[in-house]
Amino acid sequence: MSNMIIDKDGVRRYVVSITVNGDEYTKMVKSNTLLVNFLRDALDLTGTKKGCELGDCGSCTVLLDGKTPINSCLMLAVEADGREFITVEGVASHEKLDHIQEKFIEHGALQCGYCTPGMILSAKALLTRNPKPTEHEVREAIAGNLCRCTGYINIIKAIMDASGQEIPM
Amino acid sequence: MSEKNFNVIGKGKPRYDGRVKVTGAAKYCGDLKFPNMLYGKMLGSPYAHAKILSIDTSEAMKIPGVKAVITAKDVPSLKYGISPARWDENCLCIEKALFVGDKVAAVACVDEETCYKALKAIKVEYEVLKPVLDYMHADEDDMPQIHEKYAKNINTEIHQEFGDIKKAFAEAHYVRTDTFVGQRCYQCPIEPHSAVCIWQDNKLTVYSSTQSVHYFQHYIAREFELPMGDVRVIAPFVGGGFGGKLEPTGLEFNGAALSRITGRPVKMFYDRQEMFQHNRGRHQGTYKITSGVDKDGKILGCHVDFQTDGGAYTSLGIATAYYAGALLPLTYEIPVYKFDNRRMYTNLPACGAHRGHGAPQPKYAFESHMDNIAKAMGIDPLDIRLRNARRPNTETVNNFKVNSCGMKECLERAGELSDWRKKKKEGLPKGRGIGISTGSFVTGAGYPIYRTDLPHASCMIRVHEDGTSATLYSGTVDIGQGSHTILCQMAAEAMGYRYENMKMVASDTETCPLDFGAYASRQTLMSGSAVKQAGEEIYRQIIDMASTMLNLPPEDLKCELGVISSISRPKVAPITFEEVARRFFVLRGPLIAKGVYTPPRLGGTFKGAPVGTSPAYSFCVQAAEVQIDEETGKIDVERVWDVHDVGQVINPVNLHGQVHGALYMGLGETIWEQVHFDSNGKIVNGNLGGYMIMTALDMPPITSEVLEDSYEIAGPWGAKEVGEGATNPTIGAFRNAIFDAMGVSVNSVPLTYEKVWRALKEKRESENK
Amino acid sequence: MYLPDFEYYAPDSIAEACKLLSQFGPRAKVLAGGTDLIAKMKNEVLKPEILISIKKLDQMKKIEYVPGKGVVIGARSTHNDLVNSKVLNEKYLSISEAAHQMAANQVRNAGTVGGNISNAVPSADLPPIFIALNAAVKVTGVKGERSLALEDVFAGPGKTNLTQDEIITEVIIPDQKMTGSNYIKFGLRGAGALAVVGVAVAVQVENNVIKDARVALGAVAATPVRAKKTEEFLKGKKVSDEVLAEAGVIASGECKPISDVRASAEYRTDMVRVFTKRALRAAIDKGHV
16 A cells, blocks of 8 residues: 555554545554544544544544544544544634534533534534424434433424424423 | 522523533543643453452563553552541552452553553453352352451441331331332443643642542542642543542542653543443442331331442442431421441442432332332322422421422422323323322532531632623532533622623632532532622622712612612712722722631431531422333333422523433433443443433433522522432332333332333233233 | 554455455454444454455445346445435335434444444344345355355354355345335334344235235344244235234244343343234335335
């Protein structure tokens, strides 16, 4: 492989170019470098959280190709080579919060905040794909994002409100 | 009744930390980096009970990037624990490992990956001992003794009797005994624990995902024999605690030792499985309850007899053991009460303070027992509760003074909201049932965790030189419950200022005055009382200054939302807080104030009397309606109603969020959550796929209401707790709803689909006989 | 957590991938979505020394109808590709529905069809519905291609009958006479839970008579299994609640579940009875395959 070097200890290191929030980063990674660690350690984008590291909690959710939520704890950085991602740091633009972020604050849809980045990205992906989701579709879209504080109620309200629909419950 | 013309409190102000949390800018402990920082991890025992014969660290030390490997000989041997009555835990195990995951060695390396390689290279020779895994048999003769000092593996034994229980039963119209069994649950905050320790120039700084910077400072200083002033503990953003982050862990102690040895900052962290092993979650127990009632179902006496599984160490378990029985006489007036409890040591992860500390499982047993009595006597479950409901301004049999108490009103309102009477009269469709249950919780513990005469809460407020902002300095910790928000609201209300201009410096032992932190639902009342005092001091100073500026008497001035005006002369042009504050600074120097709070002396004099004392108690009722799938036992939750007496509400958005969250955790424990072990004491579901906390698809609709006119004399502006009380009634409400729907009692939690299925199957089989 | 070291290859062709797999033998594993493999490597359940990524093999991502062959699902299709596929929504909605039940959104966006089959997890959600619809898989190895019935892929938990060099490239759903199909996953929470029992059925019903039936059970044996006695029983029967109930009873006798922390064998056995009955009813009433 052309984009690989073997260092003096015999460890293979790969050059990857990964676009995050519109900026392309070219870095060396090992085969076992996970995307979540690439984001947090190499780019210091610590809004992407580690909660379970096994794809169960969704704290590390990022948007692949700007629209598809995936768990970055299960993706290798080498697999992400050449791809584009949006992390929570890329949701607000120019100091202006995204509508979803505003609604999260308004409805008290966050408490400890640890699941919030992943939750917001899942919500963002949902409303991009389906601007008027039903309450069940909202629940379904965030079912891979575990929250231990809110009981989800205010999160569901915030997302429904962000979609301009009646607030359930 | 209180004057309700508030400007800042009682309003759903947006969270203080909302913006940084929705943008991902908030830094949690695991997000921190320092120059030259190392990464550290601990090696856990693979055995539940084992003698450590030898540890060979030489291979690990040879790995490039490994900077230090430590074992028990490299760390203080002073035993620690959060509860001073039983210090029984070491930084690293000295002779024996007492549960799977117990701390055996620790490493510090240049990166995370190297830590895992180093751990694998440490060779430990164990002599595997028979483990004690069943708390109900832990005291038997053939069981090994886990701790030298504690015979028969009894960690705590409680025997309290208030009144003559034999006489009460003898005089009762009906006496009944029921036994219920609880399970092990884990708090499971989404943020894993981590700690960054920096030992430099004989001073130790610890960043930690903690609920209490003060207790961490106290115990870390004690362990390393440092003056408190040389230990600085800072809690950055904390990703949930629920009790599990109240006590220091091996991360802080071993991280500090590793930092001292390497001279570099060390970041220690648990992964999810290690969090489950560290645990400090809900105790499981077996709860036997006997009550005698008169012919109307009025309780004459209760005897509760519990045995609980404490795991390998004490943690906060002594308090848990007392709480288990102490809080039961709160919601109902129990005139005669006997409480026995034994907390057992086992070779399983240590249990501690889990939201609702000690109360939810005994409450499940008690509320189920109440419904059994009601059913046997033909009394409506709501009525038996109304007949026994606690009244305000009373004292419990175990000497807890209750001021405000809307127990009866909560019951009535929950009955109305859930349409209880109509449903009971007309009946529900097949498979449908409704249950009701009560709860209550302390608003802050009456006594500190370790014995001290320090005040429980204190704070300072400093108004900026030009008056355009004010900073609240407080040792409180916002673990997600929103305390920063409501404390800033309280400060602004007391100061006559605006919430939006408040800033907060918190959770840092060096820059903030002491506060015991986030546990026992204490910060609203206790920290809030200190904040109110400080805010009122600022108010007085502002009014005093304005009085000289306007040449009006201070009693004629008022300050609201940063505007100072004359009460009697509406035509006098108002002046702003900013103008006055600036003038104050020019003439008198910094505009500062302090507040301090110590609870009054509370409780009785008997052994264990302090546990459960509190300046105030919340009360709540939950009703739950379920639909049971008769063939599968699946429980579909139609709706839950929660009615709360929380005193004056400070922030309704936060408040209902707390109810939702507590109910969510309670419901998780009710149906889904249980930590499972294999026959060797190893956790088999220590991950978020196997340990099933509810997803958004599982959360039922909730109606959350508060009693509007409740006022608590002991609380700031009449406020009391909400965050933990709502976990209290949940399990009982669901057990009772299933009981109502299907006529079967599931006598152990979680109330899994399979257990409901089995109960129904057994019922059918017995009916067919 | 820590992902142990491994060598990584991302070949440009299936042939090259097979060659690498052949060359490295059991030390190598195919990496597709990673949702199962990476998690198992972190837990050290699997310890491959070499990962062969198939990310460049875009020809394995198609879902299309090929006349004379059937619906061809590329093995690299993700579960959400199945959920959103127009072809499947029109022809085999039950497959889209089963894919939707597999896991939460993030996992469905990464986990692939080939992975869900070749991991050979007994509780996997796609194999039962594929088996019920008589699906075959195309596998490619160094010696070329072959196809085998999906139910013949599995050898035991985590074990398949594929050789080390073989990769599943396609799942083929043949044209069929079945008039209805359905998959019910019974898990213990709304998302992110493995099936305690999974039941898939396909039926051909004409004039209220069951002409043909296939029943496949997941999570109740070492591999997904056909309930062949149940199928035989159903053939030629007039649809009635009694017949479907009886079918459930027969099916519950055809599974060999284990007890674990999620459910006892006894409960699983009875749930096979309940959900076979319910899946049959739904397949008959819903009127789509």
